[in-house]
Amino acid sequence: MISTITCRGCGCIALFAVLSAAPAPAKPGNPPIAGRHEVQIRRDTWGVPHILAKSDVDAAYGLGFAQAEDDMLTMQTAVFTSRGRLAELIGPSGADSDYMVALEDVWGAIARRYRRDLDPQTRHVLEAYASGVNAFAERHPQGIVPGLLPVTGEDLEASFIYNGPMFYGLDGVFRRLMKPDAKKVAQLADDKLPTGSNGLAVAPSRSSDGATRLLVNSHQPYTGPVAWYEAVIETKEGWHVAGGFFPGSPFMLHGHNAHLGWANTVNNPNLSTVYQLTINPGNPDQYKFEDGWKALEKRVVHIRVKRADGAFDTMDREVLRSVQGPVVRTDHGLFSVRYAGLDEVRQPEQYYRLNKARNLAEWKAAMALGVLPSINYVYADEKGNIGYVYNGRFPIRKEGVDWSSVVPGDRSDLVPTAQLPFAKVPQLWNPKSGFVFNSNNTPFHATAPADDLKPEAFSKTLGIQTNMTNRAFRVLETVGIQRVISAKVFNDDKYDLAYSVQSEAANGLKGLLALDASQNPEFAAAQTVLQAWDLKTDIHNRSTALAVLTLSKMNGGAPAAAALKGTIDDLKMHFGRIDPEWGDVNRIRRGNVDLAIDGGPDIYRAVYGRPDPDGRLRALAGDTFVMFVEWDEAGHLSSRSIHQFGSATLDEASPHYADQTPLFVEMKTKPVWFTEAQLKGHIDKNYRPPE
Secondary structure, three states: OOOOOEEOOOOOOEEOOOOOOOOOOOOOOOOOOOOOOOEEEEEEOOOOEEEEEOOHHHHHHHHHHHHHHHHHHHHHHHHHHHOOOHHHHHOHHHHHHHHHHHHOOHHHHHHHHHHHHOOHHHHHHHHHHHHHHHHHHHHOOOOOOOOOOOOOHHHHHHHHHHHHHHOOOHHHHHHHHHOOOOOOOOHHHOOOOOOOEEEEEEOHHHEOOOOEEEEEEEEEEOOOOOOOEEEEEEEOOOOEEEEEEOOOOOOOOEEEEOOEEEEEEOOOOOOEEEEEEOEEOOEEEEEEEOOEEEEOEEEEEEEEEEOOOOOEEEEEEEEEEOOOOEEEEEOOEEEEEEEOOOOOOOHHHHHHHHHHOOOHHHHHHHHOOOOOOOOEEEEEEOOOOEEEEEOOOOEOOOOOOOOOOOEEOOOHHHOOOOEOOHHHOOEEEOOOOOEEEEOOOOOOOOOOHHHOOOHHHOOHHHOOOOOOOHHHHHHHHOHHHOOOEOHHHHHHHHOOOEOOOOOHHHHHHHHHHOOOOOOOHHHHHHHHHHHOOOOEOOOOOOOHHHHHHHHHHHHOOOOHHHHHHHHHHHHHHHHOOOOOOHHHHEEEEEOOEEEEOOOEOOOOOEEEEEEOOOOOEEEEEEEOOEEEEEEOOOOOEEEEEEOOOOOOOOOOOOOOOOOOHHHHHOOOOEEOOOOHHHHOOOEEEEEOOOO
């Protein structure tokens, strides 16, 4: 069974560990030589690093050093995972991800394409960032795992190759193939906390003051290699960005530069095709293709697995490939998977171009490179343009075939060789309604109904999703009916705490209220509490705990009656009543900080948690790094942000370990000091790495 540890966010499949499989790493392209890089790191009063450099390469070195300072433990775990050596580090639970790395031949793609296909400047940035990580690690060897150094540009590239397809759910495709009867488990007990993301842009025509507004609101796990890290970069070569980064990514993944910005959410089109191969009865390593038999590419990988006693075992796994892509041999057949992002190494290059785009035309040109496998984009800029792109590397498939099902693996006409050009990807620009949004929902609801994209305009072979989320319904019920949107209204809409009457939660509530409680006093009392629920998730609400915890169990597959009974028992055990205030149950805990927090699953103010031993939910994912970006009527930029913890993601001794948490729970923000003039007077520390 493939069981990579994932979380649905950025909106929303994202790896807890960035994956790949590697040979022994080569020396970095830019070794850490003191004084070689002209870069300053200025830590503002919140600990956020502002990287000021002469060149982009210098800035990447500084960012690598700064991120290693703040979270070297996560960085090195990510690197070992990217090399396909996670099991060597953490034991048997890492073996499946190591196999997945080998199955996708990530390092084979790097060997073939990294120096051939990737723009040299992008490679230099990757390698300089790796050098910054090495410089910090060499000067602070405590806790550095033997074999980590040197980190290389190829290590970073590997994470992009593997991570990209995970955002649209490739791991789930392999998991279902290898264990199709796996049962769902309760959300709050699952290794994967279901999350989501929000992106929202409002044009001057919809604003009270002629401003253009953008909300950047991806939902991620609070810690780990895909937890958001905030930074500001400025170079003399025109790379000037502020926003969210992942450990191991030199590029701002979403946020803004001086001229434009964007928010990402995860989309879920059908970007993978599963083929059932016909095996040669006389040779199990051959499959039928057209009128002949072809040999499977075959090798064996040796996965080193750490045991509890510290010794190591070796696990041998078969790795197969056909003309379509990676192959898995199961007890119900031989299957190959062709997917968007297969053997693609240029994802960092596209992010780099997006970071440096100065206007809509340049941004679209960067998008037209077309190598990012998926992800929605919600865009806004200083000229008042807004837009939405349902991005994907859509294969051009044969019409009339059900591509959502397994297709025959013996026909060449069912193996797409081209992709839809960016100009034909579903997208919406400057609608008359004056707003665009996405909350992991269908692209056919991205603005007011009159301006929406029409399903009939797109081939069914694209596999475009049709779902709605509570958050999407709530945008239409707030922004959609607010004719004039001020800064305050925009802020309040972000912190909406309600479930829509059209949501799955509201439908689930109806089912709970319909249970026969005539012979069950406990259920009758619970229904009284549920009847009073206003579908909101504020901390003082006395119906939310019973409702949300029960609905979470139902979403995990439990029957309504069993879910309700289980929640009643849990609440009585830990709180002595079935109607505690939601804030007594829903908590954000970090070191000595233990605070009530509003929000809940699939709320625009998203919070996902698991129960601690005391029965309280410890928030682990959902709203993390939030950014509000605004260009006023004259095009002047301002932005503000908040992080659920702070810039020091793992250092409990740091003053920035949880310094933003009180603001976060109060649904407040801090300024982003984007320019040198704005930063002046707010610098706590100024130094040149590797000092």
